Amino acid sequence: MAPFLPLLDTHDPAILSALSRVGPVIRPIPSTESELLDSFILVDSNTSPNNDDIISYLDRGAEKVILSLPHASEVIGSVPSDRILLLLDVANASAVSGKTRAGVSGVLLKSPSLELDLITSVSHFFSGSSIYVLSTSPSPPSSLTIRELSSVGAVPVLPTSQLTLGPSNPSQLNIADAFLAPLRSDRPDGLFPTVVSSFAQGGRSLGLVYSSRQSIAESIVSGKGVYHSRRHGLWRKGETSGATQDVIRINLDCDTDSLEFSVVQQGAGFCHLNRPSCFSDLNGLAALESTLKSRLDTAPEGSYTKRLFNDPDLLRSKVMEEADELCAAETREQVAFEAADLLYFTLARCVSAGVSLVDIERNLDTKARKVSRRPGNAKARWSSKSSSSAEPLLPPPAQPSPPDPNAPIRMRKYTASSLSPLERAQLLRRPVLKFDSMITKVKPIVDYVRAQGDAALLELTAKFDKAQLDSTVVLPPFAPETMQLDGAVRSAIDVAYANIRKFHEAQASTDTLVVETMPGVVCSRFARPIARVGLYVPGGTAVLPSTALMLGIPAQVAGCHEIVLATPPRPNGSISPEVMYVAHLVGASAVLKAGGAQAVAALAYGTQTVPKVDKIFGPGNQWVTAAKMLVQNDTDALVAIDMPAGPSEVLVIADRACNPAHVAADLLSQAEHGIDSQVVLVAVDLPQSILSDVETQVDVQARALDRVDIIRESVAKSIIVMVDDIDAALAFSNDYAPEHLILHIRNAADAVVGVQNAGSVFVGPFSPERQVVIRSLLPSCGDYASGTNHTLPTNGYARQFSGVNTLSFQKHITAQELTADGLKALGPIVATLADCEGLQAHANAVRIRLGSA
CATH class of the missing domain: 3.40.50.1980 (Nitrogenase molybdenum iron protein domain)
Structure with a gap:
């Protein structure tokens, strides 16, 4: 709760700017502002708005409406109680019914003087409610009076005509003096611990500093982050570095002994290490917004992010595509995955239009304060219940989403033993299966x-x-x-x-x-x-x-x-x-x-x-x-x-006997099929040196191929899973059920017995200790000319389906032939079973023949 609540009866821009940094304000009606965030709307007994007007104020973002008793009686029950304050003369407070007290969140008392005992008794009558007090005296309360009111949970309401940015005098109180009145430091140096948070990043903490009464007063007036260094005195943040702060709001904690400065950080960052925060780097939406803002200006021509910013049709298509895929997602993991994609493209759209997370959150705050509600039905264009048009709506071809071409072509790495069952199940999913x-x-x-x-x-x-x-x-x-x-x-x-x-x-x-x-x-x-x-x-x-x-x-x-x-x-x-x-x-x-x-x-x-x-x-x-x-x-x-075959895929199991260049080549042989292909490397106790060689070979070989742009996208969706032994590798492979399974391991032929689910298995290439070829059957041979069929089950369907073969193009018909003796032996059995199932015609067809046999 703010130390005081301003009542707007003047419109000095400098006063209003300073007040915006210390809390909400009371605006008398009629109010022409389209947005009323950080406002209490005063509806006194001399005005006569109807209920729709009152609800309109709340829908436009007003925190509360302040209503006289007659007005309040009309809206209680139709407006949430936490959005209503009751306007009362202090002498009439005890006449309010229990029903009315329960229908409001507090009262604004008008009183000739700020008598602490009287206000305390009213506070007890409205137990659990907020108490605001407006003195009708032409002189403002002193800082001592504000402090005393704060001690009993009451907040003074101060007309802006009684506030000043200059020194306090008998007819006006300095805004900073009013704000500082209830503050008490428990430190010997009288400073206040101050948490600095980022308004633009949802309240993320940037660091901990200290404030003095002087620094707080200067921040309120200037709107800049000003603090107190325990070694150097007054510290105007960014005065020399340029990393200044715009102060949005200064909040007191519940004990009035520490502060929070909500700021918009300019320049390199808050921390002296040129990071946004002293605690950690940015993450989540804040990090994404920062990256997108940076790439709006610096992304190289031809990069995907640059394409998004330069091609509104592509960006629009991606937003709609990802929204559709989010709607189609079913599992918790799928929803999270698709929501992240949608947020990326949505934020790219916002950044391209100059809209920040702050703008979005402000709109969310306004919407959250709405009292009236629309039915919420979808527009006809998006409703599944709407009739289809005579002309079919043909979806456009899918737009590619290539990663940054300058980034290394890398697969994602995971350690199997550290995966939870949920994380393991997530890795077994194909990248696009909707x-x-x-x-x-x-x-x-x-x-x-x-x-x-x-x-x-x-x-x-x-x-x-x-x-x-x-x-x-x-x-x-x-x-x-x-x-x-x-x-x-x-x-x-x-x-x-x-x-x-x-x-x-x-x-x-x-x-x-x-x-x-x-x-x-x-x-x-x-x-x-x-x-x-x-x-x-x-x-x-x-x-x-x-x-x-x-x-x-x-x-x-x-x-x-x-x-x-x-x-x-x-x-x-x-x-x-x-x-x-x-x-x-x-x-x-x-x-x-x-x-x-x-x-x-x-x-x-x-x-x-x-x-x-x-x-x-x-x-x-x-x-x-x-x-x-x-x-x-x-x-x-x-x-x-034949089967629900989808994008091509390969799983390679490799141990220390592998040749990294061969492993990389086999991975890339399937990754080049299309951007929705996936390749998996299961590394069996591979040292980091060999694993790094494989990763390097993937990057180097891919860049030498004509289809590198396709490979770059498919490899980005692909994974390396590190396991301890061949049993764990085969277990993961059998769960994955790959289209192509390649064994780059010692004694590869012996491992085939452990393969339960795969479209086709490629065994080899050789044992380095003996330098003797066991069997070499490269996947490319199977894909082209060895004789086996390369039309194989994908997407995990190798658990249920075989690859295409000659029998796939044949059907089998059965026939049966009975002699008279055969019917005599089999007929009674058939008739008994037919009777058991209640199928009399079946039984009759047998008995007629038995009678004539």
Whole structure:
């Protein structure tokens, strides 16, 4: 509580400025200010505002309204009691009812004199309430009177006409003298311990200093931080360094023996070490605001932060994107993660507009003091209940968010033994896995293609792939000019084709399984190809003929009748010749020039030119994965999918036997796929020297690659987990269930038995003690030409799914054949079970046959 409360009856700017630093003020109505923070509004008996006016004052931020008894009786119950003070003549105080006393937070007493005994008795009558006293005397109270009133918990109200910035005199009291009146120091030197806090950083403590009556008085008048050095006397902060302080508020503690200065720090900082605080560096929102303000002026051209400040559309899109992802978050960890992202972009928006945390907090304070409340319904544009428009709202392509290109390309490091179960679970999460949110985004695209067919495909291909097409489908025979390749590339594809086909032919289910379960009862199972399959081959940031091989060959081996290959076109409308050549090799019946969710929708439902398929295969980004999951759950589509495959990922287990350059190369081989890829290094008892070599190699090798910008983003989301032994490494890997698992460890082949969850395992490279190759199967070989399939489960789905194989393109049909003797033996058993389940028709079908057998 402030030592006194000013009542505005004059408007001297210098007086008002000084008063703003020592507490709230009383403003008589009518008040034209749009914002009334730090104000008490006096509604005396001579004015007649209605209840709406009173509520309006509170909604504009007024701390309290001071009402006469008739006015108070009208609003008590509709306005919170802590926002109302009762205006009374001291002689009428005892006439106030208990109901009225309970409906207000205190009283402002008007009294001819400040008689301490009388005020004390009124204070007892209004026990637990705030007591303010306004003397009708033309002379101000003395400092002694203010101190005595403070001792009984009362605060004098002083008209500004009775206050001055000059020396106190019989008709006016110096503002500093009034403020200092109740202060008492318990120190021999008479100084007051003073905590300096940052108004701009939510009250963060900057340091501890000392104040004297002289320094406090100067601060009130000048608005600058002025303190008292125990060695040098009066200390005007920043007088020589330029690191001055603007004083926002001076607060007394509850014992009136120490102070808090709430300030806005200018220059390098409060601490003599040029830090913002004597206690620690900035963190949280304050640190982020400081960084963003600095980068607004100094961020290098091309950096992401500079792009945000220079591109309002990008910044707007990111704010909306992160708000959407926060709404879709479900777990506590996801909410915290997405809220942090949203706060970053929100604060970037504020800094770019010159808005500070102080401005935000002031608005929050105003809103918190509102009495009236809106219904709080969302605007129609954002409401899930609003009707959808005839034209689908197509989400824009995701904007990349690259880190600072000048920063080292580093993975985040964690020690497994120090992780809590919650922190471990957080590390097992992939960086971007918001399928609910993504399905909401892709549904308009899928619905649009389903409704408009080829017209929608052409429009969306122009929008997302920047390709203007006349037709979406290429049919065989494919023109030779579309398959013109470098000779070395053609030979490499031919070798890969042969190896992959050989391995997948060995997997084919060609024999009929026949089992006689009991005499006369023969059960069988035989394979048939899935008739029509759609193969999605990603494009965009890379040309992937390898994926076309991995999907097309098992479909060809399985005997699928229709093979529709979908891949995004290049800007000129063509398909890469490598992919077209593979389409020719695997006997594709059509090539769809489309990517993303629109391609998945076309395959699932068919269009005027795109054949509908029965099962969709292939990896892709989140848009593709979400679209696959959406259509497989639509009974109208009647389409299956291979697996919910998402962004590429690798987990490398490395011990002291590893070659750091090889480890880094394997990590980067998956990190380059896309910005949403993730790589994980599980370091088994690695000394810091080897770990540092790996980190250095990641940074050096990445910078030498053409796709360094993609790698920079994916590596920033990736992690190093340090464990003590191979058992702990395998336990983490099995929990993570990686798409690719690479073992850079001694006796790597022996460790494979411990692998429970992985898409594909790569064992090697060698034991340094013996310098003998055990087995070397680099992930790149598996990705291209060794024979195994590289279309593998990601996002932890290796716990439930296998990678794509020949059997993925086949379905198995069962048959059973009974002889008469077999029916006699089995029939009574079937009839008994059918009766048990109450299915009489089932039992009857058996009994009729038994009767005629």
